[in-house]
Amino acid sequence: MPFVNSSSPPSASTRNADWQQRSRRHVWHPCTQSIRLEAVPPLPIARGEGAWLIDHDGRRYLDATSSWWVNLFGHAHPAINAALHAQLDTLPHVMLAGCTHAPAVELAERLAALTGDALGHCFYASDGASAVEIALKMSFHAWRNTGRDGKRGFVALRGGYHGETLGALHVTDVAVFRDAYAPLLRDVHLAPSPDARGAQPGEDAQAVARRAADALDSLLAAQHERIAAVIVEPLVQCAAGMAMHDPEYLRRVRAACDRHGVHLIADEIAVGCGRSGSFFACEQAGIWPDFLCLSKGISGGYLPLALVMTREAIYQGFVDDDVARSFLHSHSYTGNALACRAALATLDLFEREDVLNRNRARSARILQRLREGLDPARAEHLRQRGMITAFDLRAPGPRFAERFHLAARAQGLLMRPIGSTVYLMPPYVVGDAEIDQLVDGTLATLDAVATTRAPEDRDVALA
């Protein structure tokens, strides 16, 4: 099995070790307890090739997290590379205030068309958290433009994740990211998560969805005069540990928002771009939000790009001579031409290669192979939505995520469990053989982790 890596640590003379040492000295790594860098040195990646990452010692790792959920068509895809080369030689970037350019125009047009023009206006940003900031600001400002400036509060879901700038963090409910900065954050209204794992005896996923939506409806009934918007991650709350819910929830939330005059913000930063099985997750519920945030996969996982799409009526509310009524969010690299070009090449691939249909076969194989191989005494809540598959360990033990991550490296897999949740989120290019390697490697990693125990006390957060 050529994909199985040696589990012995690289010797001090290898090139991996050199990069690891230099990185430790000067690079401040995200989502990492620096004290653990000795035990879990960062993988020095030299190249990417399809679904694979190759380190400086020549070891290969299947990118089973799609590089933090951004990569759609593998690394160094020839079509995206060619589009970027051409754009690089023509126009890498120009400011979008007072100027415009083909990639920004074409991308906005094509995304609008994908919503049947329901969301016909596109505002560009550079990362997920700022797309969330923009949606929150736009919602508040849209209400203020109609004389309702008392509507300045937001409703977020328990376990929700929307990014980590201060504005995005205030609607994020993941303790490990939020708690340290809580004194800096505004209050938020938290509504129950529709996570299907929260089913009570006799309840199915739809019943959980109805119960969670009823609670949200009551909250809006009581507070709507002070609430601008509800923000949700449609279908999968990824950072909460791939918490999945029934589309019925989104239909009911849409109806409740309409009933009480509150905007709906769909944060599709992780679940958009086909990840949930449809291009936009909201399509599976047959609804459109008032604001839809995209980032991560939209550039194919190449370049930082985010955007917020909204409806005609909301856009029209900002059309005015008075500058105080126009939307203000100025960002130097907004609508970056290279990033928009990468996104257009990504949309081309969706059209040319029948991606959503072919992903159905990929998902089915992943689920089938896991069903066959997973020991129910060890794992529970095996679940899937599109190209996201996850299960939870019943008895993870201390530092499970870290131990699993390290053991997976030895199997030639790049995986980072969230707490006790193991998830498989590969790029949309994995073939049958790669899927089998992924599942077999995951099962072998579980075996390896079950026989090793870390002496340490607390569990660490690896997202």
Ligand SMILES: *Cc1c(COP(=O)(O)O)cnc(C)c1O
């Ligand atoms: C990753 C993520 C964000 C934040 O995006 P960044 O580009 O990391 O700032 C926001 N919302 C969701 C649902 C995400 O998964």
